[in-house]
Amino acid sequence: MTLDAVLARIDDTLPDACDRLLDLLRIASISTDPAFEGDCSRAAAWLVQELKSLGFTASARPTPGHPMVVARHAGPGRHILFYGHYDVQPVDPIDLWDRDPFDPALEETARGVVIRGRGAADDKGQLMTFLEACRAWKEVHGTLPGNLTIFFEGEEESGSPSLIPFMKDNAEELGEASLALICDTGLFADKVPAVVTMLRGLAKIEFTLKAADKDLHSGSFGGAAINPIRVLTRILGQLHDDQGRVTVPGFYDDVADLPEEVRAQWQGLGFDHAAFLGGVGLSQPAGEVDRTPLEQIWSRPTAEINGIWGGYTGAGFKTVLPAEASAKVSFRLVSHQDPEKILASFKSWIEAQLPPDVTLDWKAPNGSPASVMAIDDPAFDAARAALTEEWGVPAAFVGCGGSIPIAGYFKEILGMDAMLIGFGKDDDQIHSPNEKYDLESFHKGIRSWARILDRIAG
Structure with a gap:
């Protein structure tokens, strides 16, 4: 199978993929601090060069703030847009870091190898999973996997002041896609692959x-x-x-009522609400008494x-x-x-x-408003099946208690649904000192996107 060849290529070239990620992590692209404006521009330029090397037509587009990176590869099949952000949070308090946050490295820990550095999980490591899947695909097939647009933002960690104006000004170009993919979420309970289909x-x-x-x-x-x-x-x-x-x-x-199929998936996750609340010194759910704790958090x-x-x-x-x-x-x-x-x-x-x-x-x-994705789109079941194959446990459609504005903007401004798929873990310490991304998350994340693209992009 050609997919097997792509997966094998991902496995064989993982050290090279890690080196590229470490190069990106060394760029201190802190968007909220004007002192790092040049670093944000450097990160955008770095991504443009990587995308061009893969065969995309790519450019860094100016905004009143930091550049947007837009890349395009015309090909057969459904037009898919992939979104990520290259900016990172400030590193304060610096004295709580065990190493320079912009001197990233692979570290051995009791739970396995991790990639340590600011932005490793949020969101440079996550966005690079998609680029590395495209790289392996091209190295095996000689071309990129389908009809793709890449859209990287440089202000997500500082409130995205340029995002809505940019999306509106470029709606004709970006809106040619019919589905957005967002890699800025995580696994459920650190082990179950998930597709976020509703955001409050x-x-x-x-x-x-x-x-x-x-x-x-x-x-x-x-x-x-x-x-x-x-x-x-x-x-x-x-x-x-x-x-x-x-x-x-x-x-x-x-x-609206929660679909029975989704409710059954949530029940199958075995969510331990006692441990969830116990972790913050509480014991009893305080929401609607006729709803499960997961429903209270995700869908109510x-x-x-x-x-x-x-x-x-x-x-x-x-x-x-x-x-x-x-x-x-x-x-x-x-x-x-x-x-x-x-x-x-x-x-x-x-x-x-x-x-x-x-x-x-x-x-x-x-x-x-809330974002509720149209899971009757066959791409959602295809992605869930691909994630199940890769991780060896049934993937689930899940909700998110918080708000991820970009998903709503894709719906409101560009008229497309988004699939939010990510490989972060609860202990990744995003926005905190000693941020990390598990090497397993990076590796299997790349393999996951290769499987998903094989099912939905052709």
């Missing part, structure tokens, strides 16, 4: 309740004057009912009070009735929930419960 959205708002025109002496005004902290805590204390459900009217109107919407303040909080007592009380509240959204609709309903719910003499000041409402 996010809506958030800050608000302040105001009453008297100044703080009041509690002895002179206590009992007669309304206390905005009392009003705030009373209202927010009713945000959830005894079953863990959110009480804001209409909150669940646009929430939430409302959380992220901050609350008012009155005197210094040492000792200052017995006042505060003039103001404030809170920050966020909602993780799923399915077809509209952030603007959710925030409007929440505001109306708060306003309807205000007593006389209390007014509201709303600040900083914003949000983004």
Whole structure:
């Protein structure tokens, strides 16, 4: 089989692939610090040269921030776009690193060989798995595997300020693809290969309740004057009912049921919620009582009070009735929930419960919708089968409790679904000192992409 020849080539050339990754890791492409602007440009140029050497037409495209790298190879079959980011997080605190974060190396550990260095797992090691799969494919077949666009960002770790404008300005070019592949996620429980098919959205708002025109002496005004902290805590204390459900009217109107096939896969993962919560000193799930912990994390919407303040909080007592009380509240959204609709309903719910003499000041409402991928696209089952073959355990469609904005942008701006497939592990220490990427993740990640491309790119 030609795939067997590609996999054998990957195995034989793994040391060379590691050397190339180490070269990229030596470039200190910290996007958030202007002092490293030149390094970000160097990383983009390095990737352009690698892509050209593989037969792509490639260029670094200027933006108001760091360059975008775009590469193209026209070929037969479905047009696929692969996304990754070459920028990395700052390294502080540097004294907690066991080696120079930009002097990467392979290290022997009790759990096997790891690639140590800033960006090893997030995201240089992950993006290089795809390039190395393309390299092996070309070395065996003489051509790249199909109809491909590569899109690398240089500002993911600093909020992606140039991303949306760039995608909109280049939508005709990037939108020629019909499916995006994103390699910036991980294995489930460090061993189960996974395709992320749903990402929760996010809506958030800050608000302040105001009453008297100044703080009041509690002895002179206590009992007669309304206390905005009392009003705030009373209202927010009713945000959830005894079953863990959110009480804001209409909150669940646009929430779809989880497909039974996906629910069965999740059950088969054997998620240990006791260990999950025990790791942070907790014991009981606090969400909707009729949902499993995985459903609560991945496929159900939430409302959380992220901050609350008012009155005197210094040492000792200052017995006042505060003039103001404030809170920050966020909602993780799923399915077809509209952030603007959710925030409007929440505001109306708060306003309807205000007593006389209390007014509201709303600040900083914003949000983004959830991303739910069309898993009836045959490419999703093909990728799951390819991952199962490589890792020797059944791959699963999984959810993600957080938000990965790029997946939503592909849907919203370019009209395409995305498959999020990654090979990171929970202990990779991304964004922290001593970041690493397991050599097994790098090696099997390359092999995984070769298998996936064999199934979906031709």
